[in-house]
Amino acid sequence: MSKKIDISFEDEESLSTHLKRRKTRPQVKKPVVKQSYEANADVQRWLNTQTIDQKDLTKPPFAPTFLAGQRDASWILSSLSSFYEQDLITDVLHVVKSGKEATVYCCLADPLTGLEYAAAKVYRPRMFRSLRNDAVYRQGRTQRDVEGHVVRNSSHHQAAFKSQRGRAMQVSSWIEYEFQTQLHLFAAGANIPRPLAQVGNSVLMEYIGTVGEPAPLLQNVILDHEEAPALLASILNDMELFLAHNRIHGDLSAYNIVYWEGEVKIIDFAQAVDPTQSEGTFPIFLRDVERVASYFAQYNLVIDALAVATEIWTRQQGAF
Template structure:
């Protein structure tokens, strides 16, 4: 013969001697805080133009260096919204993306998403010259790249994303004027959007600075190139077209082809070419500067 125990909604009903009578307020006050949490509901997103933040989809090493700027949005409830294309290029396209939490829209941020194209739709001009002195962890990957096999082309394509990401992080850590690198995810790099008066900052080539500002721009550029050289880095493709003028501040962009000044046999040639390009632009605006003199000054302080 079997018997069934009565069901109790509250343990205190079954064992009254173990649970003295308490008021409801007293019971709530004694709830362990570890078992209490807040939550918020979010609206559905438009998947044609939006995605949930990818910040937590990437490994910690794929996020920007610390300390991070206050404007970086790390909320798990943030949404990335496509705002349109910013610039097209031979190797990658740049888009504007807003990252914001639905419950905190005022603290959202607009960033640049640089997306590298697939190996079938991109060509790096004289890429072998830039990659001399670089190496991969696996020797077979190095051999594949040199042989230009199918796998080698895939690995070479990934090199450019990694190269720019590493260059941005290193330059930012050195205090150089580059966009803050927020994160890298596959072939996409999210970085700081450089603005002037609320709009995308113009390229230096598009500006007509007065003599005083022109001299100040040159001082900034001299210091930046010298700092890079002291760290063993050369931009490799520096010109007035990949320098942004954010008011009175210059910001250097487009760094996938960064060259090892010492490891690359043509590192010095790249440095002189960079200086020739920028000095030529400054001379065209009326500032008397000499790339050879600047080259000598930078080399003398770098070694």
């Protein structure tokens, strides 16, 4: 038989206080509502800069059906409308891939380009906060302040980009540098997608693959052992070609190489560096070689990454 627990109170006031305490519900913290990146002042300024005035349009407004209902439709539309106005694309078909910093879209290319499809890489608004490993890759690039002047001193560099306007200028310069690198290397004969245009936060290039089936990343491909040696040689040749034209990819791996119909193409040059602008960039180049070597090791293609990187670097040292 269970015992009845007797709780006694010395007076009525303490009993009343006890009952009120029992009825009081525990306080629950309200969830923090995060402000969208699109609402950021820098982002809004960027959007206003890119948005095309409807009265200046020379053709019907760009209105891809794919964007209907998309949460960030206004951001994407403002990012791609200029390509439409330049007769480079006519429609947006689907998302190719989406990452932390950018989303790539498959677009229907304008016949004037000579291509059937184009890939539009649109950087997200979060880029106004940071770019991954930004400080590391600034070492191999020419930096400019809000007036376009070269910034060489590190303390001056920090001051130059402390303001919102300065940060926006830094992001703009970063994306423009990526596109200029693509133009530079494609003209040199590198196996990369053909670059088409760059406006603001967007880069347009040749699309590799078919609609709904973009070329897979090399990381996700199981190669025939017979084709692996030629593909490894192709990638190493491109890396040397990059170096001969004063570029290091900076983030090369099987995740930044696509495979299509027996060939490979290198993509994503956001972290490319120019070895002529800074000393100490060999470790970045070596890391690229190591990552490529690591992927091909599964096909019994074992190379000494340090020896190969050193040989290529020494052979091309005269270029920088």
